[in-house]
Amino acid sequence: MAAAKKGGLGKGLDSLITNKVGATGTTDAVRIPEPDKEVIFVKITKVEPNREQPRKNFDEDSLLELSESLKQYGILQPLLVQDKKDYFEIIAGERRWRAAKMAGLKEIPVIIKKLSEQEIVEISLIENIQRENLNPIEEALAFKRLLNEFHLKQDEVAERVSKSRTAVTNSMRLLKLDERVQQMVVDDMISTGHARALLAISENDKQYNLAQQIFDEKLSVRETEKLVKKLQNQKPELPKKAEEDKMSLFYEDMEQRLKSIMGTKVAIHYKNKDKGKIEIEYYSNDELERIIELFQSIHQTKI
Known part of the structure; x- marks a missing residue:
């Protein structure tokens, strides 16, 4: 698996995990001196994903490719989990967990952490941003959750994920789009540049119809901006x-x-x-x- 990107994210998740774990499938725990960083192997059936994690979409081809790698080399980076008594809930590493299941692994390495709900959301968000796993809408929803549920300000959210406040603001503006247009962004039918241009259209149906036109005619962002400007300058006329x-x-x-x-x-x-x-x-x-x-x-x- 490719190494995690660290650009602009300071220590990020690499500060949480310092050792690599092999693919032996042994139940021996690898001891790490720092507190709260003990790597242990647990049955994969005892691990479940966090339903509230930002990422909702997983590419099946990418998972299959990763699962083939795991068959040969095992999981090189433990999952972060929290103990829910009856099971372990994933904080970070759901993609590795899914690929491990596909690879038929019986046990996986984990680090058990005690974290607040806010910290869990932040870590999940950071991990996905580091690996560029989130689509623009998932990322915007994660930012919104940090703002609404944990009462953070936009500059605080920006600081935690090492993005500019403008980037966070522009990301969240995408949630003002019609839901059908948001899904088109998720499905890569239109880009975020197209989506931002469509924000100038207030009527949902017009917004969606224009998004369909962008996709059908393969309009560039610049062409879209010109079209939106033209529509805005048109005077409203009564239907015939x-x-x-x-x-x-x-x-x-x-x-x-x-x-x-x-x-x-x-x-x-x-x-x-x-x-x-x-x-x-x-x-x-x-x-x-x-x-x-x-x-x-x-x-x-x-x-």
Whole structure:
């Protein structure tokens, strides 16, 4: 297995584990002088993952590759676990545990730690960041948990994972995306650059439709930013049908008002909002005379 990355993370997990453990499968414990760092072998069936750990997705091909390595060399880095009386819960090393099960190992090396819930989350997060195992959404959710559950500030979270506050803030902004778009990020259908550009679109359906367009047309981040800007500059327009319905209701009202004045059926035929014609029906010469007299009386009243 590749060595853990240490860039910017200070001592990180390497400060917790100083010795390597071979693949013999022996039950002999390797003694480490520092307190709380004794490596022991336990049955793999007594070890279970932490359901609250940040990482949720594991690449099956990568696990299979690691399991083949474990068959030859064993687990070179013990798992960190906490004692839950009936079983050991993984703090760090779930990927190694999964690969060990695939490799058919019966026992695995562990270090039992006594840690607070906050420390467990931090260690799990750091381990995954070191190995670049988390997808952007998993990472953002882990940061959010540190903020909400343990009441840390963003700069405190940034300090613990050796990232800038801006990086933590930008990561958590991804959680404002529509859930369907978040899943597209998880599935590598769009990049975090595309996702950040989509944050400017407030309507979920528009956001998701645009994400689909990015994927289908293989748009670059720059092309996406231009498209988002173009959409933002467009003035909202009423749908054509809605506009027609609005005009129809207006002229129906006008027809009723004219009908009450004329005392007969009146129809308004409009070409657009400024032009049209009025059709007045009559059913006898006497009624026609009455309508003409009505217009004359209106005209005389104005004079």
